[in-house]
Amino acid sequence: MKAAVRPGSEGCSIRSGADFDRWVAERSAAELAEPFTFVVDTDGTLRLAPRRSEHVACAAGSPVLSAGEIGFSREDGRWVVGEVSNQSTGYCPDTSSWPAVSQALDRAGLRCPSGFTNEVVFRRCLACRERNIVREDDFVCVFCGSDLPALWNVDPFDSARE
Numbered sequence: 001m002k003a004a005v006r007p008g009s010e011g012c013s014i015r016s017g018a019d020f021d022r023w024v025a026e027r028s029a030a031e032l033a034e035p036f037t038f039v040v041d042t043d044g045t046l047r048l049a050p051r052r053s054e055h056v057a058c059a060a061g062s063p064v065l066s067a068g069e070i071g072f073s074r075e076d077g078r079w080v081v082g083e084v085s086n087q088s089t090g091y092c093p094d095t096s097s098w099p100a101v102s103q104a105l106d107r108a109g110l111r112c113p114s115g116f117t118n119e120v121v122f123r124r125c126l127a128c129r130e131r132n133i134v135r136e137d138d139f140v141c142v143f144c145g146s147d148l149p150a151l152w153n154v155d156p157f158d159s160a161r162e
Helices: 017-025 094-108
Strands: 013-014 036-041 048-050 064-074 078-085 121-124 133-135
Touching: 013 017, 048 094, 064 094, 078 133
Parallel strands: none
Antiparallel strands: 013 048, 036 048, 036 064, 064 078, 121 133
């Protein structure tokens, strides 16, 4: 995935409401109709990129506090977060990464929900080392049938997964 990181492929840094206003003004109606790729970098800065961008490219190949998809809508004349998930198979962030997202959105002046509107639960199988998305609280590896850990254990920089 690091091959997806090319100069100019990183997401736009949003550190303030003014940054978001400039960024959103440059988006087309078609772009705004679907979610965007986002990461929160280790400095707590929100980075936004087109939906089909790789999260690792959005983060310029660096570690992140959270990652996923985010959609915006207008309410009472201002931009708000309509939907936000931690869906990123590049970083597989835990659902507990929400506070980092919330803080970054606050700095951008964006009203947001109280948590991810769509939570994705990721686990790495200890037996076969594959990454899994846990559905309906079924903590069983879809690749080898082994039980998955109850606690998040996916290190996106673990070279064993590549």
